[in-house]
Amino acid sequence: MENAPDSGSNAIEVLSLTRRFGTLVAVDHLNFSCASGATFGLLGPNGAGKSTLIKMLTTLLPPSEGTAKIAGFDLVQHPEAVRRKIGYVSQMLSADGDLTGYENLLISAKLYGIPRAERARRIAQAFEFMDLAHVSGKRVRQYSGGMIRRLEIAQSMLHRPSVLFMDEPSVGLDPSAKRSVWERIRELRREFGTTILMTTHDMEEADHLCDRVAVMHNGVLAAMDTPAGLKAQVGAEATLDDVFIHFTGATISEGGDLRDVARTRSTTQRLG
Amino acid sequence: MSLAHEAPLSGWAEPFPGANYLRQTLAVAESDIRKLIHDPVELFTRMVQPVLWLLIFGQVFNRARAIPTGGISYLDFIAPGILAQSVLFGAIFYGISLIWERDLGIVQKFLVSPAPRSTLVLGRAISSTARSLCQMVFVYLVALLLHVQLRFGILQLAGVVAAVMLGSAIFSTFSLIVACLVKSRERFMGIGQVLTMPLFFASNAIYPLSLMPGWLRAISQVNPLSYQVDALRTLMIVGGSSAFGIGKDFLMLLAAFAVVMAVATKLYPSIVT
Numbered sequence: 001m002e003n004a005p006d007s008g009s010n011a012i013e014v015l016s017l018t019r020r021f022g023t024l025v026a027v028d029h030l031n032f033s034c035a036s037g038a039t040f041g042l043l044g045p046n047g048a049g050k051s052t053l054i055k056m057l058t059t060l061l062p063p064s065e066g067t068a069k070i071a072g073f074d075l076v077q078h079p080e081a082v083r084r085k086i087g088y089v090s091q092m093l094s095a096d097g098d099l100t101g102y103e104n105l106l107i108s109a110k111l112y113g114i115p116r117a118e119r120a121r122r123i124a125q126a127f128e129f130m131d132l133a134h135v136s137g138k139r140v141r142q143y144s145g146g147m148i149r150r151l152e153i154a155q156s157m158l159h160r161p162s163v164l165f166m167d168e169p170s171v172g173l174d175p176s177a178k179r180s181v182w183e184r185i186r187e188l189r190r191e192f193g194t195t196i197l198m199t200t201h202d203m204e205e206a207d208h209l210c211d212r213v214a215v216m217h218n219g220v221l222a223a224m225d226t227p228a229g230l231k232a233q234v235g236a237e238a239t240l241d242d243v244f245i246h247f248t249g250a251t252i253s254e255g256g257d258l259r260d261v262a263r264t265r266s267t268t269q270r271l272g
Numbered sequence: 273m274s275l276a277h278e279a280p281l282s283g284w285a286e287p288f289p290g291a292n293y294l295r296q297t298l299a300v301a302e303s304d305i306r307k308l309i310h311d312p313v314e315l316f317t318r319m320v321q322p323v324l325w326l327l328i329f330g331q332v333f334n335r336a337r338a339i340p341t342g343g344i345s346y347l348d349f350i351a352p353g354i355l356a357q358s359v360l361f362g363a364i365f366y367g368i369s370l371i372w373e374r375d376l377g378i379v380q381k382f383l384v385s386p387a388p389r390s391t392l393v394l395g396r397a398i399s400s401t402a403r404s405l406c407q408m409v410f411v412y413l414v415a416l417l418l419h420v421q422l423r424f425g426i427l428q429l430a431g432v433v434a435a436v437m438l439g440s441a442i443f444s445t446f447s448l449i450v451a452c453l454v455k456s457r458e459r460f461m462g463i464g465q466v467l468t469m470p471l472f473f474a475s476n477a478i479y480p481l482s483l484m485p486g487w488l489r490a491i492s493q494v495n496p497l498s499y500q501v502d503a504l505r506t507l508m509i510v511g512g513s514s515a516f517g518i519g520k521d522f523l524m525l526l527a528a529f530a531v532v533m534a535v536a537t538k539l540y541p542s543i544v545t
Binding site: 059 | 300310311375382383385387
C-alpha cells in the first residue's frame with residue numbers, strides 16, 4: 001500500500017527500544033537497523049526477548065522506552081501508518097481453521113481496504129503463487145501444515161507490505177514442506193523486494209534465507225553479522241549451531257519457560 | 273509467474289467518507305458470520321433454554337397467578353423477558369471467542385492490520401446481533417405456539433428488532449471487556465457464570481419492578497437489561513405497558529452501548545499483551 005514514506009536505505013531502524021515487565025527487562029535498549037530488501041534473521045534461546053521485540057515492531061505491544069522506524073514511520077508516534085506498511089506471520093497457525101482459504105484472504109483484503117476489483121485479482125494471484133488454487137474452497141483445518149503456512153504468507157502479502165515479520169516460519173514443518181515454504185519466501189523477495197525480519201531456531205533456515213543474522217540473548221544483541229561472518233568469528237569449521245552456543249552459552253534445546261515450550265508443542269501438534 | 277509489473281493502486285479513494293471504516297467493520301462481522309454459516313449447531317443449542325423457561329416456568333406461574341402483571345397473563349408478561357434473557361445468555365459468553373482466537377493468533381492478525389480498533393469491536397458486536405435475531409425468530413415461534421398475544425405491526429416489530437440488537441451489542445461488548453480483563457478461558461467461564469444470573473434476576477425480566485425490595489429495584493434501574501425488557505414488553509405484547517417510557521428505554525440502551533464500546537475499544541489491544 002502506498003501511503004508515503006519508505007525512502008531511506010533502512011527499512012527497519014531500532015532506536016534504544018526497551019520493554020520492561022515489572023522488574024524484568026525483556027528487551028534492553030536495543031539498537032540495530034535492517035537494510036531495505038534484506039532478510040534479517042533473529043536467533044536466540046526462548047526467553048531471549050525475540051517475541052517481545054517482534055510484538056513491539058508489529059505494534060502489538062507498546063515499548064517502555066525508545067522507538068523504531070519501520071518503512072520510514074515512527075512506531076510510537078504513528079502506529080497506524082506502520083500497520084499499513086507491514087505484514088505479519090505469527091508463530092501460531094493464525095489462519096482461521098473454521099473458514100476456507102478463500103475466506104481467510106477475503107477478510108484480510110477487506111481489512112486492508114483493498115478495493116473490490118483489485119481484491120479478486122490479488123486473491124486469485126496469491127493462490128496461484130502459493131500453489132493453493134486447488135484447495136481455495138476448502139476449510140483451512142483440512143490443510144497440511146505447509147499449506148497453512150503458505151496461505152498465511154500469502155495473506156500477509158495481499159497489501160504488498162514493505163516489511164514482513166515472520167515468527168519461526170517453518171517451526172514444526174517436515175523437511176519437504178519446509179523447503180517449499182523457503183522457496184516461496186525467496187520468491188517473494190525477488191518479486192516484491194520485501195524486507196523480511198524473521199525469528200528462527202532453525203540454523204539451516206537462517207543459513208538458507210538470511211543476509212544478516214543477529215543472536216539475541218537476555219534482551220540484547222550478542223552478535224550481528226552475515227552468516228559467514230558469524231561463523232568466521234567463532235572458528236574455521238564453525239556452523240551456525242556453534243555460533244549460537246558460543247554467543248548464548250546455551251544449547252538450543254535448553255531454556256524457555258513452560259509457556260514457550262507449550263506453545264511450540266501445540267503449534268507442532270496442530271501441524272500434525 | 274511474475275507480479276513485477278503490477279499496476280500501482282492509484283489512490284484507494286473512498287467512494288464516500290467512512291466507506292473504509294464500514295468495510296472494515298463489516299469484514300470483522302463477516303468473518304464470524306461465515307463461521308456460523310459453516311457450523312450453525314450453536315444456534316440450535318441456544319434454543320433449548322428459552323423453551324424451558326416459557327414452557328415450564330411460564331406455564332406453571334401462569335396458573336399460580338401469584339405475580340401482578342398489570343392486566344396481561346403471566347406468560348405474556350415474561351415472553352419479552354425470556355427473549356431478552358436468551359439474547360443476554362447468548363451474548364454474555366461471546367468474549368470467550370476473543371480469548372480463543374487470541375490463543376490461535378487470529379486476534380493478533382486483526383490487530384496488526386490498519387483497521388481502527390473500534391472497527392474490531394463494532395464488527396464483533398454486529399455479528400452478535402446477527403445471532404440474536406435468529407433467537408428472536410425462534411422465541412416468537414415458541415410464543416406463538418403457546419398463544420402469547422404478540423403484536424405484529426411493522427413499527428412494533430422494527431422496535432423489537434432494534435431492542436434485541438442493542439441488547440445483544442451491549443452484552444457481547446461487555447463480554448469482550450471481561451475477556452480483555454481476565455485474559456484466560458478458565459477465569460472467563462467462572463466470571464461469566466457469576467455475572468449472568470445476577471444480571472438476569474436484578475432486572476424486570478420475570479417479575480415487575482414494583483415487587484422488588486428497594487435495594488434490588490435500585491440495582492435493576494441501572495441494569496441495561498431492565499430497559500431492554502421494558503422496551504420489548506411495550507412493543508411485543510398486546511396490552512403491554514412501559515414502566516420507564518419507551519424513549520427513555522432506548523436512550524439508556526444507546527448510552528450503555530456507547531459506554532461499553534468506548535471501554536472495549538480502549539482495552540481491546542491489551543488482550544494480546
